Amino acid sequence: MRRPxxxxxxxxxxxxxxxxxxxxxARAEGYRVMDAYSxxxxxxxxxxxxxxxxxxxLIVLIGGIAGGLGGYLLExxxxxxxxxxxVGGRPLHSWPAFIPVTFETTVLCAALAAVLGxxxxxxxxxxxHPVFNVPRFALATRDxxxxxxxxxxxxxxxxxxxxxxxxxDPLSISEVEH
Amino acid sequence: xxxxxxxxxxxxxxxxxxxxxTFETVTDRISRVVLRKKTPRGWIVGFALSFALMMxxxxxxxxxxxxxxxxxxxxxxVGWGFAIVTFVWxxxxxxxxxxxxxxxxxxxxxxxxxxxxxxxxxxLFAVACAGIYPVMHLGRPWLAYWLFPYPNTMGMWxxxxxxLIWDVFAVSTYLTVSLMFWYVGLxxxxxxxxxxxxxxxxxxxxxxxxxGWRGSAKHWHRYETAYLLLAGLAxxxxxxxxxxxxxxxxxxxxxxxxxxxxxxxxxxxxxxxGFAMVMTLAIPIRRFYGLEDFITMRHLDNMARVMLAxxxxxxYGYAMETFMAWYGGNPYEEFLILNRFTGPYRLQYWLLITxxxxxxxxxxxxxxxxxxxxxxxxxxxxNVGMWLERYIIVVVSLHRDFLPSSWGIYAGSVYDWSMLFxxxxxxxxxxxxxxxxxxxxxxxxxxTLVPEAEVKEEPL
Numbered sequence: 001m002r003r004p005x006x007x008x009x010x011x012x013x014x015x016x017x018x019x020x021x022x023x024x025x026a027r028a029e030g031y032r033v034m035d036a037y038s039x040x041x042x043x044x045x046x047x048x049x050x051x052x053x054x055x056x057x058l059i060v061l062i063g064g065i066a067g068g069l070g071g072y073l074l075e076x077x078x079x080x081x082x083x084x085x086x087v088g089g090r091p092l093h094s095w096p097a098f099i100p101v102t103f104e105t106t107v108l109c110a111a112l113a114a115v116l117g118x119x120x121x122x123x124x125x126x127x128x129h130p131v132f133n134v135p136r137f138a139l140a141t142r143d144x145x146x147x148x149x150x151x152x153x154x155x156x157x158x159x160x161x162x163x164x165x166x167x168x169d170p171l172s173i174s175e176v177e178h
Numbered sequence: 179x180x181x182x183x184x185x186x187x188x189x190x191x192x193x194x195x196x197x198x199x200t201f202e203t204v205t206d207r208i209s210r211v212v213l214r215k216k217t218p219r220g221w222i223v224g225f226a227l228s229f230a231l232m233m234x235x236x237x238x239x240x241x242x243x244x245x246x247x248x249x250x251x252x253x254x255x256v257g258w259g260f261a262i263v264t265f266v267w268x269x270x271x272x273x274x275x276x277x278x279x280x281x282x283x284x285x286x287x288x289x290x291x292x293x294x295x296x297x298x299x300x301x302l303f304a305v306a307c308a309g310i311y312p313v314m315h316l317g318r319p320w321l322a323y324w325l326f327p328y329p330n331t332m333g334m335w336x337x338x339x340x341x342l343i344w345d346v347f348a349v350s351t352y353l354t355v356s357l358m359f360w361y362v363g364l365x366x367x368x369x370x371x372x373x374x375x376x377x378x379x380x381x382x383x384x385x386x387x388x389x390g391w392r393g394s395a396k397h398w399h400r401y402e403t404a405y406l407l408l409a410g411l412a413x414x415x416x417x418x419x420x421x422x423x424x425x426x427x428x429x430x431x432x433x434x435x436x437x438x439x440x441x442x443x444x445x446x447x448x449x450x451x452g453f454a455m456v457m458t459l460a461i462p463i464r465r466f467y468g469l470e471d472f473i474t475m476r477h478l479d480n481m482a483r484v485m486l487a488x489x490x491x492x493x494y495g496y497a498m499e500t501f502m503a504w505y506g507g508n509p510y511e512e513f514l515i516l517n518r519f520t521g522p523y524r525l526q527y528w529l530l531i532t533x534x535x536x537x538x539x540x541x542x543x544x545x546x547x548x549x550x551x552x553x554x555x556x557x558x559x560x561n562v563g564m565w566l567e568r569y570i571i572v573v574v575s576l577h578r579d580f581l582p583s584s585w586g587i588y589a590g591s592v593y594d595w596s597m598l599f600x601x602x603x604x605x606x607x608x609x610x611x612x613x614x615x616x617x618x619x620x621x622x623x624x625x626t627l628v629p630e631a632e633v634k635e636e637p638l
Contacts, residue, residue: 017634039201039370040625041398044633051396056403060411075338078327083335100344100422104351107415111355111408115362118404122397125389132392138373140393141366143201143625 004151007130007178008034009161010137011147011170016042019145022168023048026149029164033153037131037146056117063113064106071105072098134174148176191479194289195627196471204472204624208617209374211467217614220466225610231603238597239314247317249593256576256588261315262426263568264598267451268308268605269349269423270444270564273416274452275301276356279363280412283405289480291623292472296463296612297456298360303608304455305353307601312345314597341425348422355415359408362401365391366622420448427571433514434575437502443495450488450534451564453481457557461550463613472619479547485560486541492567493535510580518574522587527570533563 013019016038023036023045036045046052075098079085084092119125131137131148140146147170149161158175165173195204241249252259275297282290313319325346327336336343368388375381391397424444427435457478464473503515518527537559546552578585590598612618625631 015630016632020633036395037393038395038398039205039393040366040622040631041402042395042631042633045395046399049395051399053396053400053403056400057407060407064411074327078335079338083333085337085339087339094339097339100341100418100425101338101347103418104344104347104415104422107411107418108351108354111358111411114404114407114411115358118362118400119389121400122394124391124397127390129390129392137392141370141373141391142205 003178004156006151006158007133007176008148008150008156009158009165010131010134010174010176011149011165011168012136012139012172012174013145013147013168013170016045016145018169019147020044020048022147022165022170025168026147026164030155031149031153031161033150033156035148035150037137037140037148039141039143039145053121056114056121059117060110060114063117064110067109068102068106070109071102074105075101130176130178133177136172136174144171192474192476194292194474194476195624196474199471199628200630201625201628204628205370205374205621207469207471208619208621208624209371211613212371212615212617213375213380218466221610221614225607225614228603228606228610231600232607233600233603234596235310235600235604238593238600239310241593242314242597243319247315249591250597251589251591251594253586253588255579255584255586256573258315258572258576259588260590260594260598261311263565263572264601265308265311265315266423266444266568266572267565268304268311268601270420270448270451270568271455271561272301272304272308272352272356272452273420273445273448274456275299275304276352276359276412276416277449277452278456279359280409280416283409284413287480288627289477291627292469292619293456293460293477293481294623295360295363295620296459296609296618297452298356298363299609299612299616299618300452300455300459301356302353302360303605303612305349305356306608307605309349309353310601310604311597341422341429344422345426348419352415352419355408355412359412362405362408363620364616365389366393366401367617367620369393370621371617417445420445427575432575432579433508433510434499434518434571437499439495439498439502443492443498446488446491446495447564447567450485450492451561453485453488454557454560454564457481457485457553458561459609461554461557463618465550467613467618469619472624475548478550478553482541482547482553482556485556486538489534489538489541489560496531496535513578514575517578518570521574521578523570523574523577526566527574530563530566530570533559534567 011022013022019036019038020042023034026034027048027050034049036049038045076093079094079098080092086092131140131146136144137146147165149156149165155161162173199207247261250259250261252261275294278290278297279294283294313322316322324334325336325343336346365388368384369391372381372384372388375384421441421444424440428437428440430436460473460477460481464470500515503511518524538556540546540552541556546556573588577588
């Protein structure tokens with residue numbers, strides 16, 4: 001696919017309500033490849049974008065199960081096979097004593113999976129991203145709300161998209177360089 | 179027909195954020211503390227004092243490394259002493275941070291927002307202080323890595339049936355998870371600092387730490403999922419950590435330690451002392467940095483209530499220990515309680531009861547909960563009381579056990595005290611660095627409390 005001349009078109013809004021409305025209207029207009037940027041999480045926003053990613057809880061579950069099994073097997077192998085200690089004739093596989101460490105390794109691996117999984121799915125760390133080329137975008141981490149319709153969207157057209165965004169009454173519109 | 183309008187009951191409590199704030203003012207007020215060029219004189223003085231105190235800790239550690247832990251007051255029969263007392267004290271203090279950031283998040287207590295960041299930082303620093311003690315107590319701290327299971331040429335493995343190994347796993351997991359929780363919470367605020375900083379170093383350093391965060395809705399969606407899951411994982415973790423710390427005692431056979439009430443009673447005590455420490459820190463910080471708009475009387479009032487509630491659980495624990503000593507009919511347990519009441523450590527015991535049970539009852543009174551100075555004093559009292567509690571638990575049980583021929587008397591040496599106060603120096607030094615270089619209140623979460631943050635539904 002040929003790379004479009006620009007990354008996309010960025011519109012700036014003043015309130016979260018305006019941004020959510022803008023996203024809904026853009027969806028209604030047929031735009032699909034777009035992203036919204038806000039200084040805090042807005043629940044309605046990912047719904048308006050029809051964006052749902054349910055992979056993370058599964059990753060955390062797998063991390064937790066792996067941690068739990070790994071922890072228990074480590075204890076079993078250590079206490080029964082590698083270094084059996086006879087303490088007053090008690091069973092080597094003394095499972096109740098293995099529970100605390102199993103619990104801790106479960107939580108540890110699940111938490112690692114949650115953080116690393118979130119970063120990986122989000123593609124972070126990402127030192128460079130085109131939206132940072134727009135000087136006003138620095139306000140996306142302070143008090144402004146942005147909608148970026150990306151140029152790879154099949155409906156994208158520099159003129160038509162700009163006119164569409166203008167109808168949404170934004171504070172500013174900028175073209176985003178690659 | 180007009181329907182009767184249901185008027186919501188008026189909320190008379192002070193607000194969780196002062197009125198009139200916008201996204202802009204919240205962002206600027208909190209980031210200004212970090213981004214201002216001139217370091218306030220008060221900070222420099224405070225940091226210098228803490229740093230000097232930290233040097234006392236380093237001196238003590240150096241002396242212990244060179245000459246050994248005989249410098250401490252420990253001996254047989256009291257082999258644990260200050261090291262374990264202070265370890266448990268610091269770990270307990272850390273627990274309030276996780277409670278505020280994770281459990282109150284799951285319970286949707288919005289007031290936690292302005293105190294969770296520095297409570298989490300407090301957790302990290304407290305756990306760092308705590309970790310030093312058991313490692314130094316090993317006697318040969320340079321071999322501390324033997325505690326971890328790793329293949330070695332000696333062919334030796336740790337004994338997983340020992341509570342001390344459980345402790346290693348619990349505390350190291352707790353430190354790791356707390357660190358991740360804290361960092362994940364910081365990422366969006368680091369991005370704010372990156373975009374607001376006008377120095378090149380600031381932009382570079384905060385930019386690297388912010389790992390390219392840009393506030394994308396898709397990122398926020400996964401971010402919130404991850405944050406909630408972490409909170410859900412941290413909640414049982416925090417309970418497990420002090421439970422396992424209490425197993426260090428409860429799994430042994432010693433009178434006064436071998437009790438099933440230990441885990442819940444330790445967890446409640448941890449939260450009690452932790453909230454006291456949050457209060458001890460929050461009161462001067464909000465005053466010094468003028469953050470009364472964000473850490474309001476509502477926060478202090480709520481924290482005082484949590485202290486009161488957990489304090490009562492702890493009081494129940496003391497009462498139950500005494501009751502069980504009588505009801506259980508075990509002469510050694512009975513002797514232990516009488517020895518606590520009237521033995522050589524009776525002064526510490528009654529001081530502990532005064533600090534933890536009697537004085538905190540003033541928190542029932544609303545005028546006290548609304549009085550910042552009184553709350554500050556109470557928080558210090560509880561901090562002292564909780565340290566004494568661990569002192570009583572550790573020392574009284576050890577110094578007179580089953581055989582009178584093996585009784586002894588314990589007192590901390592100069593090195594015990596210098597290590598205790600030195601660790602406070604380490605704690606405060608880290609805390610001073612934190613408030614200078616990182617936002618001490620979560621900016622992005624504060625933005626969600628601004629009235630405009632709510633999306634108003636309008637027809638397409």
